[in-house]
Amino acid sequence: MEDEGEHMKNRENKIVVAVDESEESMHALSWCLGNLSSSKNTSNTLVLLYVKPPPVHSTFDAAGYMFSSDVVATMEKYGTDMVNSVMQRAEAVYRNFHTNAHVHIERLVGRGDPKDVICNTVEKLRADTLVMGSHGYGFLKRTLVGSVSDYCAKHVECPVVIVKHPASA
Known part of the structure; x- marks a missing residue:
């Protein structure tokens, strides 16, 4: 029983926050920071997860286009620049947010289909x-395009919080 009590004393919450270029994801991060537990016995690890699209190869893609190595290199550099930009914005949100909660930030970049990468990362990190x-897509667009947040809410084991941006609420 004592071991269980010790475990409860030093509880760590691992929270994955999916971030991208959108204002909606930064608003979700702000919401998360504002709603963290501020217990002395709880530390929070926020995992800022950005998902890059699958790599483009210098061969034919699904549409039959061939990309040269220069185009591929340029696209990769753009992807890296985008990751850095999003992470800098997310860290600025964190720095500008005054919270009493014990928070540790980790940056994680995945590659592939966002819904699969997010679900797999959540599972792997427990x-x-x-x-x-939430991007606030209407019913028709969500039906045609699909919603990453809807998919993740149905496929991960942990609780999922989908934060609507005030403009789309």
Whole structure:
């Protein structure tokens, strides 16, 4: 029983926050920071997860286009620049947010289909919570395009918080 008490004393919450270029994801991060537990016995690890699209190879893609190595290199550099930009924005949100909670930030970049990468990362990390922004797509667009947040909410084991941006609420 004492071991269980010690475990409860030093509880760590692992929260995955999916971030991208959108204002919605930054709003979800702000919401998350504002709602963290501030217990002295709880530390929070926020995993800022950005998902890059699958790599483009210098061969034919699905549409039959051939990309030269220069185009592929340029696209890769753009992807790296985008990751850095999003992570810098997310870290600025964190720095500008005054919270009493014990928070540790980790940056993680995945590659592939966002819904699969997010679900796999949450499972692999054994996250306690997944926080995502909602792009506020209407029924028709969500039906045609699909919703990453809807998919993740149905396929991960932990609680999922989908935060609507005030403009889309």
